[in-house]
Amino acid sequence: MLFDIKQISLVLNGRTITGFTTDNDAIDVSFNNDAGKWTIGAQGKGVWVADPNQSGKLTIKLLQQHADNAWLANQLALQRSDPKSFTAYSMNIRDLLNNDLVSGSKGYHATPMKYTRGGQHNAGSWVIEFESVQQVLGLPFEN
Numbered sequence: 001m002l003f004d005i006k007q008i009s010l011v012l013n014g015r016t017i018t019g020f021t022t023d024n025d026a027i028d029v030s031f032n033n034d035a036g037k038w039t040i041g042a043q044g045k046g047v048w049v050a051d052p053n054q055s056g057k058l059t060i061k062l063l064q065q066h067a068d069n070a071w072l073a074n075q076l077a078l079q080r081s082d083p084k085s086f087t088a089y090s091m092n093i094r095d096l097l098n099n100d101l102v103s104g105s106k107g108y109h110a111t112p113m114k115y116t117r118g119g120q121h122n123a124g125s126w127v128i129e130f131e132s133v134q135q136v137l138g139l140p141f142e143n
Helices: 067-081
Strands: 008-012 015-017 027-031 036-040 046-050 056-062 089-095 100-111 124-136
Touching: 015 067, 027 124, 056 067, 056 100, 067 100, 067 124, 089 124
Parallel strands: none
Antiparallel strands: 008 015, 008 089, 027 056, 036 046, 056 124, 089 100, 100 124
16 A cells, blocks of 8 residues: 555645645544444344434645645635635545545535644644535555
8 A cells, every 4th residue: 555645636626735734634534423323222123323414524734834724714714704705615635546535515614723833833724514525445455
């Protein structure tokens, strides 16, 4: 298996985001709910209850002075000041080495980046929540 952060393509509304840190979780996509759960009755038998909620969130960590932060900050300002003019995010993430694909639709800023400065580099974290997230992991199981 190979991995190279430079071989990850993250596109939000047509803009390619490139200012990632080298942290292990520089790009993190998670679902807000599990796919479902068992409901078990008094006799020990159960019913699997699927959860139709496919919403999720993208958390990205960017270098503090990268231009992507300014673009995201401008988008957040538009979302807050003129929601009708803001275009909800579409997300497309591709791992070009491993053929993984993650996509999302109807994304909105949930957590703005904190302003942190000090004696060392401080990554900026952005959280965007999506109404729907899909994930396809590309390569089959390797022996």
